[in-house]
Amino acid sequence: MLNFTVGPVQSSEQVCAVGAEQVPYFRTPEFSRVMLENERLVKQFAKADEDARVAFMTGSGTASMEAAVINVFTEQDRVLVIDGGGFGHRFVELLEIHDIPHEIIKPAFACGVTAEQLAAYDGKGFTGFLVNLDETSVGVLYDIQLISDFCRRNNIFLVVDSISSFLCDPFDMKALDVQVMITGSQKALACPPGISIIVLSPRAVERVYANHPRTMYLDLKLALKNGERGQTPFTPAVGTLRQINTRLKEIDAAGGADAEVARIGGLATYFRDKLQEYGLPFALVSHSLPNAVTSLTPTGGASANDIFNILKDEYGIWVCPNGGELKDTVFRVGHIGALDRSDFDTLLDALRDMQTRGLI
């Protein structure tokens, strides 16, 4: 079963091998060392400030999205949020649930935000900005430099959901003045899902300690305090955290974050070029392509969902279906996880075979 979804993705052999091991008791110096190494490598790969901190949350990416929102913003903030798809819209819902004043920037379908769109909010007194850098639901990468410049000139606290972009697209947390960055275990980290990760700049750490969200589980103060000694306030997904450790060291040994971004970007380009070269009947959906995923619309009349099902049932290949309105018009091909060019050749061969059979 070859997996081109956008998560969970395929893990390396070493990561799978750790998954087979017994999970050790964790209130030990041995596990603390694993966690402190995880923190160090995540900071290094995010290009975070050396005084930045990392919280490892046992939970889905949404747990960390909610934790970020309620730990760094309050009802006194005024937050701008980009609502360009399912995940951007989740931030809007979180702001609503927690009564945090906000305004929505709505990009055109499958498009990024423009300088003009942002300029309309210059000098309007906003204090926070929320964006999910790669809106994975349609495969749109927002221009983080543009957003960073806007936030810097307006002194706005920038929170970036980088769940599907971390290690895929170039990113420099410190240079971009990003205060909070979120990612998850099951995207380019290519581990099983169950852990989400929040990187906090020194300014963000200050906000966390000054803030009093009404929650125990999502209170980042507890995570930060326990994290000082490489521990967590509650029993974490110890097995997944050990797999993350294995994976971070693999990436480090292969050249670090830049090398991984180049590798994933190379696979994305290879796949997109071959699609065109072979004249396969698909159009790119996104006008601002991320490296992690290519969203495609069938142009020959086939249903995207049928293509997903045929690939799964007849070829043992999983691409990523879309739900809701886009179910029949869009499917996605991920470029993250333990995949190489030969895997994309296998997918391309399957698609060419489906074309020969008149299925697409």
Add this chain to the structure above:
Amino acid sequence: MLNFTVGPVQSSEQVCAVGAEQVPYFRTPEFSRVMLENERLVKQFAKADEDARVAFMTGSGTASMEAAVINVFTEQDRVLVIDGGGFGHRFVELLEIHDIPHEIIKPAFACGVTAEQLAAYDGKGFTGFLVNLDETSVGVLYDIQLISDFCRRNNIFLVVDSISSFLCDPFDMKALDVQVMITGSQKALACPPGISIIVLSPRAVERVYANHPRTMYLDLKLALKNGERGQTPFTPAVGTLRQINTRLKEIDAAGGADAEVARIGGLATYFRDKLQEYGLPFALVSHSLPNAVTSLTPTGGASANDIFNILKDEYGIWVCPNGGELKDTVFRVGHIGALDRSDFDTLLDALRDMQTRGLI
């Protein structure tokens, strides 16, 4: 490395083998079937009402403790809570954070609650009751029949944290009129940590749908709605949920919950009897023993924490240390996970060897 902690515990070979597998994409009928089977077996083992529902939360046990508190209680409730150790106290803190009126019942150290203690609260207008059935921090099992009778005669909504008791001690959710039961993946379920589980009676499901907690991640309405088709609102710990499925089927094949309770109880009795037979210098801490764990105090002057370290470093055996004030006076031996009598013989031999060496 032989693991007698109270979680994470040792997993079966089959569960470890699933941990080595690639984690599949999960928005599929195949994964829905796994989840619906998980729900069916958890309900069966909890002896829940046939219309009960189960929420599988990606998170620590505390995530489900907080979710339970905020989804079934409100500021209009008056809740009684047993504060007999670290985990009971966590419920008190959750009630405080969420401004839910409450009163604390404080048992004597290492003791259960008595009929007299409860009788003092008869007819006082309480609406809710929170107890962690096995207060694992000291190894005390509360008398659930006593608590159930009290709640029934006072028409009180009973929420039971059964994280360390589920599948260890006899429990019948429906007969006991328990409205919410919480457990976790890393206790008697003997899977890696990362999933906690909430079983909701039909009355509890009604409360969840009527209630509006200020959270997205811990909102059980979302979990219940998605759960109807065997799905989750956010990407769950798919790998751990597949391991739970394997484990639930193992338990079912071996005779179900009653057989597992008898097996774990048998191991606990075996270990406790042998301790006495060999005249090892330990006293039982708890005056109300659960099946999952035996908490012990060294009576020969040795430090409990030293015993933990020597067993780990010199014998490759992990018992469970205590933290805080109890660090030097109490350690715990768990009876859950993939352990059999020969494993307890190994531990007993190590303790006898330490006695010969004059270390205890």
